[in-house]
Each structure stands twice: as C-alpha cells, then as structure tokens.
Amino acid sequence: MDVAENPLDPFPHYERMRAAAPVFLDDQSGAWHVFRYDDVQRVLSEHATFSSRIGGDDPSGSGQLFAASLITTDPPRHRQLRSLVTQAFMPKAVDALAPRIAGLTDELLEGIAARRSADLIKELAYPLPVIVISELMGIPAEDRERFKQWSDIIVSQTRTGPTGREHDATTSEMIEYFLALIDQRRRRPGKDLISTLLAAEIDGQKLTVPELLGFCSLLLVAGNETTTNLIGNAVLCLAESPVTLQRVLEEPALLPQTLEEVLRFRSPVQSMYRVAVAETMLGGERIPAGAPIVAWIGSANRDEQTFQRPAEFDVDRSPNRHLAFGHGIHFCLGAPLARLEARIALEALLARLPGLSLAPGAQLERMESTIVYGLKALPVTWQPA
Numbered sequence: 198m199d200v201a202e203n204p205l206d207p208f209p210h211y212e213r214m215r216a217a218a219p220v221f222l223d224d225q226s227g228a229w230h231v232f233r234y235d236d237v238q239r240v241l242s243e244h245a246t247f248s249s250r251i252g253g254d255d256p257s258g259s260g261q262l263f264a265a266s267l268i269t270t271d272p273p274r275h276r277q278l279r280s281l282v283t284q285a286f287m288p289k290a291v292d293a294l295a296p297r298i299a300g301l302t303d304e305l306l307e308g309i310a311a312r313r314s315a316d317l318i319k320e321l322a323y324p325l326p327v328i329v330i331s332e333l334m335g336i337p338a339e340d341r342e343r344f345k346q347w348s349d350i351i352v353s354q355t356r357t358g359p360t361g362r363e364h365d366a367t368t369s370e371m372i373e374y375f376l377a378l379i380d381q382r383r384r385r386p387g388k389d390l391i392s393t394l395l396a397a398e399i400d401g402q403k404l405t406v407p408e409l410l411g412f413c414s415l416l417l418v419a420g421n422e423t424t425t426n427l428i429g430n431a432v433l434c435l436a437e438s439p440v441t442l443q444r445v446l447e448e449p450a451l452l453p454q455t456l457e458e459v460l461r462f463r464s465p466v467q468s469m470y471r472v473a474v475a476e477t478m479l480g481g482e483r484i485p486a487g488a489p490i491v492a493w494i495g496s497a498n499r500d501e502q503t504f505q506r507p508a509e510f511d512v513d514r515s516p517n518r519h520l521a522f523g524h525g526i527h528f529c530l531g532a533p534l535a536r537l538e539a540r541i542a543l544e545a546l547l548a549r550l551p552g553l554s555l556a557p558g559a560q561l562e563r564m565e566s567t568i569v570y571g572l573k574a575l576p577v578t579w580q581p582a
C-alpha cells in the first residue's frame with residue numbers, strides 16, 4: 198500500500214488506511230504512519246513516549262533552523278521556551294490585535310472590492326498573516342516579500358520529511374537576515390517579540406543564538422502558510438455549500454463554529470512527526486525505539502469512530518474535538534491568533550464581496566505538499582456593490 202496515493206484528495210486514502218492498516222510501516226522510509234483518531238491523539242500528546250526531537254542531535258538543512266525551537270524540543274526545555282512566548286499569544290493579548298487586523302483586512306480588500314474577480318489567496322489570505330506576524334516580530338514592511346519566498350521554500354523542503362537534508366541558499370539567507378535583525382534589536386530594543394526574547398532569561402541564562410533563530414523561523418513558517426490555508430479552505434468550503442454560506446451571511450455569529458468545522462474538514466496541517474523514545478505498542482503494532490512516526494491529523498479528523506458522517510461539512514457539529522491544532526503540550530501556540538485572523542477575514546469578505554463564489558471553470562490546485570493542505574490559488578467572483 199502506498200503512503201499518500203493522491204495528494205490532491207487524500208481523504209479516500211486515509212479512509213482505506215483507517216480500515217485496513219491504521220498503524221502502517223512504510224518499508225521504504227522506515228516511518229510508521231498513524232491514521233486513527235485515538236492513536237494520532239496519543240502520538241501527539243504522549244511526549245514521554247513520542248519525542249518531538251525529530252532532528253535528533255545532528256539536524257541539518259531546514260531541520261537545523263528548527264533544531265532549537267519549541268516544536269522540536271521535549272520537556273523540560275520545551276516548557277521553559279514556551280513560557281517565554283505564551284504571554285504574547287494568549288487570547289487577551291491577541292484580542293488586542295483585532296482592530297489592527299481588521300484595518301489591514303480593509304486595506305487589502307480596498308484594492309479589489311471595486312473589481313469583480315480576484316485570487317483571494319494572493320490578495321488576502323497570504324498577505325494578512327504575513328503582515329500580522331511581521332509586525333509582531335518588528336520586521337520592516339519592505340522585507341515582507343522575501344519572507345514569502347523563504348516560507349514557501351521551507352514548507353516545500355519539509356515535504357521530504359524530518360530526514361530531508363537539503364542545505365540551500367534559502368536557509369543561510371534566512372539565518373543571515375535574522376542574525377542581523379537580532380543584532381540590531383540587541384542594540385536598539387523595541388516592543389516586538391524579538392526584543393522580548395532577547396531580554397528573556399531562563400534560570401539566569403539568556404537564550405542561545407540557535408534558540409533565537411529557531412523562534413524566528415518557527416514563527417515565520419508556522420504563522421503564515423497555515424493561516425493562509427485556513428482562510429482559503431474556509432472560502433472553498435463555503436463556496437461548495439451555498440446553504441451554509443447563506444446561513445453565515447444571515448448570521449455571522451456562526452463564523453467561529455464554521456471555522457472549527459473547516460479546521461476539521463480541511464485541516465491546514467495534515468500531518469506531524471514524532472520519534473518513538475522506547476519500544477511501544479500502538480494500535481496493536483510494536484513500534485521499535487527510534488522509529489520515526491507520522492501522525493495523520495487530516496485522517497484523525499475524519500475518523501468515523503469519533504465523528505458522525507465525517508465526510509460531511511457540518512457547521513452544527515457539536516462537540517467538534519478536531520486535532521487540527523495538535524494536542525497536549527505542543528498544542529498550537531498561535532491558535533487564538535489564527536482563529537481571530539480567519540474570523541476577521543471571513544467577516545470582511547462576506548460583507549464586502551456580495552455574491553462571492555468560485556470563478557466559473559476555475560481549476561483548483563492543491564499546494565504540492567503532503568503536510569500542509571491548501572490551494573495554490575483561489576479565483577473567485579462577486580457582484581460589486
């Protein structure tokens with residue numbers, strides 16, 4: 198059996214795997230693939246058994262950038278690092294950003310509202326999260342375009358999995374850029390996240406330079422592509438379901454639960470990696486110590502044992518315990534921010550682009566990655582007011 202048969206529509210493949218081989222060893226790569234909800238939840242959250250240190254002690258390529266970041270550390274270091282940034286991402290701090298996010302959304306839509314058609318990924322879903330995270334990190338506006346290129350290349354590198362060892366110009370370019378930025382903030386601190394991290398101490402120790410770099414690149418990648426795809430996937434789900442679209446138009450208060458269902462139904466992050474610390478049993482299979490594991494979030498979120506009619510997009514689903522933001526100590530730090538950005542973006546789209554629908558004959562293409570799930574472009578039309 199192949200691991201990912203059709204990257205464009207992986208859901209039928211997941212369904213077959215949940216039934217026939219829910220914990221599956223891919224002989225070629227040596228990685229174990231996990232498809233059922235309960236098993237995925239265990240792999241994501243039992244950090245003593247399933248380590249996040251996927252690069253081990255010798256990471257290279259894109260792994261190098263994240264080697265010292267939250268997402269690739271285990272306790273106790275993980276807890277210490279995470280405590281430094283939780284404040285900035287708590288719902289209260291994030292809610293304070295709402296007026297700025299709404300202002301940026303308006304600016305972006307201003308440019309297209311008088312037209313009848315646009316690619317919503319390019320015009321809104323991509324730039325909005327990049328600008329928000331850049332502002333949080335104090336990155337100058339003129340450098341944003343470079344950010345886009347870097348995060349695209351890094352996401353496509355991670356496609357090869359945790360053992361991918363591609364050293365390339367992007368990684369060193371990014372390291373150089375952030376080193377210069379860190380240096381500048383050291384001399385002239387501001388109110389941005391990088392200055393906060395520079396001032397932070399754990400047991401009297403400052404963060405190391407690799408740790409600072411890890412934070413910067415993680416925030417850059419984690420905060421951009423994923424939120425872009427949540428916004429894009431939400432528009433796609435609504436365009437496919439005119440009844441839901443009509444309901445949300447009449448009652449925008451339904452948007453938060455609609456977005457939760459989008460997160461379940463078309464999860465922006467389809468899979469996460471772990472490494473087994475010791476031999477362990479999972480779904481009846483014996484996983485050896487040191488084995489790489491791929492937890493398929495996108496499959497867990499469609500598990501018929503957990504969700505009724507999982508292949509149906511149903512905004513009334515309650516409870517909706519999807520794993521789109523992970524589970525346990527690594528639960529997505531940016532979840533409140535992603536939810537807020539997506540809600541504001543969708544509210545604005547629905548209010549300002551009446552009659553929003555997919556452009557007739559649009560050929561939708563999924564981004565080439567088995568990890569992230571989103572569209573390359575989202576051509577839509579509407580009737581200008």
Ligand code: HEM
Pocket residue numbers: 241249267268269279330415416419420421423424427464465466469470520521522523524526527528529530531532534535
């Ligand atoms: C819809 C958008 C997003 C999705 C679907 C998403 C998904 C995830 C997932 C699945 C994890 C868990 C990783 C694991 O268990 O190994 C995670 C972790 C993380 N996310 Fe997000 N994310 C999103 C947006 C964001 C944003 C906007 C930010 C920051 C600005 C962010 C920052 C992080 C960080 C720092 C971690 C690591 C947390 C840790 O290891 O303790 N994410 N995200």
